[in-house]
Amino acid sequence: MCFLYLEILSRVRERFTQVVEEQFGLRIEQPALGFPPNADLGDASITACFELGKQLRQPPRKIAESVAARMLPMEGVERVSVAGPGYLNLYLDRAALAASVFETRAGHAAKVTTQAGDGKVLVEHTSINPNKAAHVGHLRNSVLGDTFARLLRFAGRSVEVQNYIDDTGVQVADVVVGFVHIEGKSVDEVRALVADPALRFDYYCWDLYARVTQAYEQDPALVARRLDTLKAIEEGHGPVAEMGELISTAIVRLHLQTALRLGIRYDLLVEESDILRLDFWKYAFELLKQRGALRFEESGKNSGCWVMSLSGEEGPAEAGEAGDTGEEGGERDVKIIVRSNGTVTYVGKDIAYHLWKFGLLGRDFGYERFYTYPDGHQLWRTTTNTQARGAPSFGGASDAYVVIDSRQSYLQRVVAAAFRELGYHEQAEHMHHFAYEMVNLSLSAAEALGIAPSESDRQRAYVEVSGRRGLGVKADELIDAVIEKALAEVRDRGMTSDASEQEAYARMVGVAALRYFLLKFTSRSTIAFDFKDALAFEGETGPYLQYSVVRARSIFRKAEGQPAIDAESGSPESAPSTDALQTFLEGAEGREFWELVVLAAQLEMTVRQAEASEEPAVLAKYAFRLAQAFNNFYHHHRVLAEPDPARRSFLLFLVRLVSETLSATLGLLGIEVPEHM
RNA sequence: GCGCCUGUAGCUCAGAUGGAUAGAGCGUUUGCCUCCGGAGCAAAAGGUCGCAGGUUCGAAUCCUGCCAGGCGUACCA
Numbered sequence: 089m090c091f092l093y094l095e096i097l098s099r100v101r102e103r104f105t106q107v108v109e110e111q112f113g114l115r116i117e118q119p120a121l122g123f124p125p126n127a128d129l130g131d132a133s134i135t136a137c138f139e140l141g142k143q144l145r146q147p148p149r150k151i152a153e154s155v156a157a158r159m160l161p162m163e164g165v166e167r168v169s170v171a172g173p174g175y176l177n178l179y180l181d182r183a184a185l186a187a188s189v190f191e192t193r194a195g196h197a198a199k200v201t202t203q204a205g206d207g208k209v210l211v212e213h214t215s216i217n218p219n220k221a222a223h224v225g226h227l228r229n230s231v232l233g234d235t236f237a238r239l240l241r242f243a244g245r246s247v248e249v250q251n252y253i254d255d256t257g258v259q260v261a262d263v264v265v266g267f268v269h270i271e272g273k274s275v276d277e278v279r280a281l282v283a284d285p286a287l288r289f290d291y292y293c294w295d296l297y298a299r300v301t302q303a304y305e306q307d308p309a310l311v312a313r314r315l316d317t318l319k320a321i322e323e324g325h326g327p328v329a330e331m332g333e334l335i336s337t338a339i340v341r342l343h344l345q346t347a348l349r350l351g352i353r354y355d356l357l358v359e360e361s362d363i364l365r366l367d368f369w370k371y372a373f374e375l376l377k378q379r380g381a382l383r384f385e386e387s388g389k390n391s392g393c394w395v396m397s398l399s400g401e402e403g404p405a406e407a408g409e410a411g412d413t414g415e416e417g418g419e420r421d422v423k424i425i426v427r428s429n430g431t432v433t434y435v436g437k438d439i440a441y442h443l444w445k446f447g448l449l450g451r452d453f454g455y456e457r458f459y460t461y462p463d464g465h466q467l468w469r470t471t472t473n474t475q476a477r478g479a480p481s482f483g484g485a486s487d488a489y490v491v492i493d494s495r496q497s498y499l500q501r502v503v504a505a506a507f508r509e510l511g512y513h514e515q516a517e518h519m520h521h522f523a524y525e526m527v528n529l530s531l532s533a534a535e536a537l538g539i540a541p542s543e544s545d546r547q548r549a550y551v552e553v554s555g556r557r558g559l560g561v562k563a564d565e566l567i568d569a570v571i572e573k574a575l576a577e578v579r580d581r582g583m584t585s586d587a588s589e590q591e592a593y594a595r596m597v598g599v600a601a602l603r604y605f606l607l608k609f610t611s612r613s614t615i616a617f618d619f620k621d622a623l624a625f626e627g628e629t630g631p632y633l634q635y636s637v638v639r640a641r642s643i644f645r646k647a648e649g650q651p652a653i654d655a656e657s658g659s660p661e662s663a664p665s666t667d668a669l670q671t672f673l674e675g676a677e678g679r680e681f682w683e684l685v686v687l688a689a690q691l692e693m694t695v696r697q698a699e700a701s702e703e704p705a706v707l708a709k710y711a712f713r714l715a716q717a718f719n720n721f722y723h724h725h726r727v728l729a730e731p732d733p734a735r736r737s738f739l740l741f742l743v744r745l746v747s748e749t750l751s752a753t754l755g756l757l758g759i760e761v762p763e764h765m
Numbered sequence: 766g767c768g769c770c771u772g773u774a775g776c777u778c779a780g781a782u783g784g785a786u787a788g789a790g791c792g793u794u795u796g797c798c799u800c801c802g803g804a805g806c807a808a809a810a811g812g813u814c815g816c817a818g819g820u821u822c823g824a825a826u827c828c829u830g831c832c833a834g835g836c837g838u839a840c841c842a
Binding site: 217259635 | 789
């Protein structure tokens with residue numbers, strides 16, 4: 089029997105619903121639950137009696153009292169009480185919950201899946217234009233996507249991570265223009281640059297891209313070259329296309345390495361060029377026309393275009409919109425999908441891609457092995473050769489998350505609207521735009537980078553990152569800086585003199601600092617990037633979390649070395665007896681221990697909340713609260729010096745339970761824990 | 766103009782489905798190593814939750830209107 093919070097709460101709901109139905113003949117859906125402000129008032133509470141009071145025209149407290157009398161017996165719940173104007177508070181069976189959490193964390197119990205988990209979930213993230221080095225904003229995307237994928241897996245879902253590569257877009261074309269028309273380089277010369285070990289090709293392109301953007305402003309002829317170049321790249325043959333391919337593949341490989349430094353991996357790279365060359369759009373276009381989702385404009389400003397109507401995009405719910413009889417006559421809410429010259433817009437390609445994601449296109453890519461990760465994990469890439477065999481089955485998902493910044497909301501809504509127009513309402517519901525806000529530069533960060541803020545920048549107190557202008561913090565430079573700082577700390581503390589160990593620890597600490605920094609903000613919050621905050625190792629930071637686990641593990645290491653402590657209690661394989669647990673979890677001091685157990689028991693519930701709200705920060709905050717609670721405990725109780733063996737055994741059990749929970753949580757955040765730090 | 770988002774402590778931010786005394790980190794001030802690791806612990810100070818109404822047993826949270834910011838609304842991607 090499992091007593092983790094998630095299960096207990098659903099049992100409580102069930103029971104409450106049942107009792108209310110028996111007693112009042114009223115069927116309620118999802119009774120409201122809450123958490124009391126402190127453990128004296130209980131471990132969970134039902135707040136539904138207030139709502140019921142209205143319906144039954146009775147005082148909530150009276151209802152709560154009459155229901156309370158019949159809630160028990162219930163597995164996992166020891167006591168029920170009524171408080172205040174009508175809270176129904178539940179006191180859990182402390183020994184049972186503690187033992188259950190321990191069994192689960194120690195891997196003795198079956199892993200809890202927090203939901204039904206039918207079908208594959210696809211998470212698309214990173215998707216950086218392959219024409220320059222990645223910057224902090226891209227890191228936010230990747231870390232959010234990667235963390236979300238990790239917690240979906242924990243929740244029992246089968247997850248496929250895709251990275252969309254816009255290898256035929258204007259941004260790649262711009263860099264090609266730079267090489268060809270500004271630097272006068274040949275394909276071979278660019279190839280030599282890529283191969284040059286002394287040169288960071290992505291940094292080189294970062295600068296070149298900024299130069300090209302500037303050059304466009306001074307030389308209109310160059311803008312014409314840009315169009316030719318884009319066309320050649322889209323068509324896919326000739327030296328220009330070859331150079332585009334060369335650049336984008338080289339940059340993608342560098343982006344993969346950057347992501348890998350933070351522990352981020354992918355399953356599949358989807359290339360836009362393959363979507364074009366396999367005519368995915370043609371099939372999507374046919375489908376859209378067949379089902380009347382697109383309309384050809386014979387006249388007006390959009391004459392010659394295929395457009396999609398966006399009115400009523402929120403589904404059939406809003407029938408009563410009589411207001412727009414104005415001069416535009418509803419023409420306002422249309423989106424051009426096919427231009428008057430016959431070419432398809434970005435949204436069109438995205439519609440085709442998403443149809444494929446859900447297995448609705450009736451077509452598939454070819455696949456080739458692209459990269460093997462150090463741990464053997466295979467990364468695939470799409471190709472036009474659909475005859476190749478041996479690849480796993482990609483796509484065909486039942487849920488798709490797209491991690492893109494919030495500026496893309498409109499386009500995401502257009503894709504969903506297209507699905508509804510096609511009659512795929514179910515799939516439209518399962519398309520999730522995982523939106524997040526930008527990373528800007530704080531004034532001090534801008535200053536550190538030698539960027540002079542404009543007057544309006546000063547007023548807003550931040551500077552916008554701009555790849556186009558070459559303004560921003562390069563991802564690798566930031567990772568270098570944070571690891572370098574961590575290395576200095578690790579050396580200072582002298583935990584090890586082995587240089588390669590020091591480097592390994594510094595890498596883990598630096599990555600933890602950076603990942604946690606990017607995760608602790610909710611995605612709706614704009615980050616004003618500041619070096620001081622991002623490089624902090626104290627307070628609410630990744631290293632603080634790691635440190636907590638390191639301390640806990642250090643106790644076990646020392647415990648094993650003490651002959652007075654037997655192997656069993658030194659590293660408890662099983663929980664203490666029920667009697668012992670009850671004894672130590674009672675009373676004023678027991679309450680302190682109990683609060684730790686409760687917190688640890690809430691991991692699954694927290695993961696579910698993070699998943700449902702599409703908010704990894706929820707999990708990050710949970711990790712911090714758990715670490716704080718543990719550090720507090722650590723400071724107030726000496727485990728190894730405890731003279732009473734039974735009590736020492738219990739304290740070890742508690743340390744084990746919490747540290748296992750915390751390291752599991754850190755795993756979900758992509759944070760590794762070094763042995764020393 | 767229309768649409769979406771944001772406004773909480775000096776600074777940076779949490780506050781799921783309305784719930785019990787609005788929290789944390791940083792910074793400031795002050796304590797704590799005879800004790801398993803001080804990247805730590807504890808305490809103090811710091812709040813008209815942008816403003817004004819409304820809904821109800823109860824509002825930082827929901828509704829309306831203002832104010833201030835951001836983003837979007839391309840035959841760009």
